[in-house]
Amino acid sequence: MFKITSYTKASDTNMGVKKRSMRFNISPEKSPFFYLLPLILFMLIMVAYPIGRILYISLTSNIMTRPDLGVQFIGLENYANLFTSMAFWETVGRTGAWTALSVGGKTAIALGIALLLARDIAFKRFYLILLMIPWVTPMVVAAVTWRWIFDGQFGMLNYILMQVNILQEPYVFLGHKMSAFIATAITDMWLGIPFLAMMFLAGLQSIPVELHESASMDGASKLQKFIHVTLPMMKPIILVATTMSGIWTFNSFGVIWPMTHGGPVDATQTLIVQAYKLSFGSFDLGMGAAIAVVIFIILTICTVLYKRLLMRQEEL
């Protein structure tokens, strides 16, 4: 509105000329800056500042509950401590293995579900709704529910396994290192499958029918069609979807914490769990922040890879 008024005034007075030039100053090339300014400020406060602060904290020795030890700037010492500690590298390896197990399982199962749902079957809509249930379940609710399913004394899984005589006495799934590792990964799979299945289903439906038809005419078997037609066509979408799922799984705190708190001993302690334990369990902010930064770096690399994949997909 004010633009129009200044324009009309500008027609005869000297003042108007000045105003006109000012109006020109802020538009059109530079005006986007002003429109973006609120959001830039918002992002600076809500995103850039916390990241900068974490970077700074990771360079200090700062234990909140130990004012007697003081807060000191110690440079890269926290990182040096981390990288020379065996336990840290074990955690990195464990996080990688857990992510691989969970994402691998998710991808295989989701692909199977997508293949089934891509066919013309009865009650398809019903199955789709069923598939959505894990997606709409809050993560912590799901984790707590699964914790009780795996419980050693009152758990549903033990009950079923004992009814069919696979187990003679209850097995405490979350009380043993290996089984707890797998049980948490299964829970994470359950939560992540709907997203991947939907992506794969969309991918399957985008494959032109002609390709399958011509393959059939050439005498390809079902398996050959899957390997030589479906998979190559799906490759971009599989790569993109699993990379995204991998990033989420890597940071999956809401599953592990309610189920095991990273235990028994540290069998399910991933990087994010360790960062949380250090920052909010022992309140060792420096070390906690250092791990957070390491996670940030690892995930940034993953995101760059993901972006490259996306680019290549667009070239296709």
Add this chain to the structure above:
Amino acid sequence: MKKLLTMLLLSIALILAACSGQTGGESGGDGPVEITYLKPGADDPDTRERVQDIIDRFEEENPDIKVKLEAVGWDNAYQKLVTGFNGGSSPDVFAGGSRWMTAFADMGALLPLTDMASEKIKEYPEALQQSSQYKDEIYAIPRAFSARSLIYRTDLIEEPPTTWEELVETAKTVQEENEGMYGFAISGAAHVSTTTQYFNYLLQNGGEVFDEEGNVTINSPEAVEALKYYTDFYTEHKVVPNPVEYNRELLPVLFKEGKIAMYVIGPWGKSLMGVDPDNEDTPYASAPLPKGKKMANILVSDSIYVSAKTEHPEESWKFIEFLTSLEEQKEFDKSNGSLPLLTEEAKDPFFKEDPYFSTFVDMIEHGEPQPMPAVWEPFQDVITTAVQRALDGEDPQTVLDDAAKEIKEQELEPK
């Protein structure tokens, strides 16, 4: 241009206002003063109701003070409080483990109560008076206090075990005689009860966590032997359900469900089981702990604190005085199932005559104080990790050596 600038500034101000959320709150005008009281464990509906009843009685007597109850679980209380001290808001009055006092006081989070409480504190036994003071200031008022006893099924066990050997034997016998039941149960979860349960055996075996000069002695032969005895229940004798899954709060549930025949707990076990000793399904009684080289058990206490941030120190103190008055404290101890705290209160016949309670009262005599590391929570993590590793089959000596090393590295020795 000016208009544009104003608009810009306005929009920024609006965004900032939206971010900063509600500030201010009630003005300190004429209306009643509101103080908040954080009570860990009040997430349990029964406890919450009991605490709310006390608050209602207080508000009736003091119409000018309103008390808002903040209920959190024991699991989250420590974290919530520490985060609150550093920038967030903290409750005016809060209860918590006495083990937290030193760290909180060092953080400058506690209001010294010396001026107000120097008379009140004399109502408590000497040991508790001392554990409420730090660097010549009173920081805490004792709230609850407990010793440990053995709970056993009277219909299955005629004579409760009195020594370590008998405990294993009894557990084995009951387990053989009763299909689907474990003879005993221990705690191995990442929880304070894992440390206190293990420390009971440690003390009974003549070991200690820190010696008098504050050096770590958690890897002494006595301690290693005690840890071996503790974890052998699971790894060797197989008379307990997998401990890693269970903490103190879950054992009473297992007992009530008839899954275990014995366990060790403080006097509040009764209220956690929710049934009387002579109930039909799982009749039980309390017995002194089976003794090792000597009889010992750890005394754990909770305290009430006032936050250094409070704007109403006087009202907060008034509330504490009410909570800990002879009448209210007695009521609380009886219903909560904690031991008589005030010297005057212990004279009440209830605590001496009740067969369930009297065992615990007798155990006080053999009580030894909790170790006082510089900060409790990381210390507890170190100990539970060691116990869990031993339960997983690792050598007790190795895991305790590692624990001692870890305690030194984190400088957790008492100051």
